[in-house]
Amino acid sequence: MAGTVLPMQPTGAPRAERGHVSPAGGPEVPYAVIEGGRPGLCLLVTAGVHGSEYCSIEAALRLVRRLPEGLAGVITVLPILNVSGFRQRSVYVMPEDGRNLNRMFPGKPDGSASERLAHWLVTEIFPHADAYLDLHGGDLSEALIPFSLFPGGSDASKALATAFGLPVAVSAGGEGYTINAAARIGVPSIIAEVGSNGLWDEAGVVQMTDGIDRVLRHLGMIAGPVPAVDRHHMGAVRGRRRPLVSREGLVGPGGGRRTPGHHPRRVRRHPRDRRLQA
Ligand SMILES: [Zn+2]
DSSP states (O other), X not given: OOOSOOOOSOOSSOEEEEEEEOGGGSOOEEEEEEEOSEEEEEEEEEEOSSTTOHHHHHHHHHHHTOOSTTOEEEEEEESOSOHHHHHHTOSSEETTTTEEGGGSTTXXXXXXXXHHHHHHIIIIIGXXXXXXXXXXOOOTTOOOOOEEEEETTXXXXXXXXXXXXXXXXXEEOOSSOHHHHHHHTTOOEEEEEOOBTXXXXXXXXXXXXXXXXXXXXXXTSSSSOXXXXXXXXXXXXXXXXXXXXXXXXXXXXXXXXXXXXXXXXXXXXXXXXXXXXX
């Protein structure tokens, strides 16, 4: 039976621990803790908040297999947080309660399954991190171009997004997201989105793993400067928006249902304008 505690605290010795943890009475969640031989910061990486965003899950699984050589500090990886959603190929939600985990933060200790998992992350995991990457992508029903979201007003989070290097970075307001909850307790954080429609390919996974490596350099956890990237576009989204694609079908701006055959013009617009389903 897996415990509820991750061995995130630095030990002072190189290690790569992998196992499972049972947060908040839910299914066992895989993890890895990789500690380098030198002291440094703690980077937390999660994926699979949405269980069908495979490019991000594959990138996190590659990080799970990373070795301690050349690393300063501690990397903690939770590559598939929504295990039931992953197994059932659910779109956006946790099957246990039908809720979108990335709207449930900061959660409740006595709430539904997604609320309890969010609460466990906020109280047991986030406080040990110096920076946080939550890896996503377009879900089964969603196409998008790669971009990052960072909590508005957090310069350290904006710097993480810049370091990650995706072509677009968007400042987001709103409540209930992983990154907002983390930033609220002082942990710089971003959501990185690569891949979509239940597909992944090597180029997308490498874009994600390159971004993680760039952040590790930015944080001084591996040697070398952060490579330059082409100029970013920085945008902003204020407040929460309604989904463009609901589970029942296409909905238009403001939630009005589109009639069959009506071309959903806005689906592929710039992420600044899309209805956020991060
Ligand atoms: Zn997602």
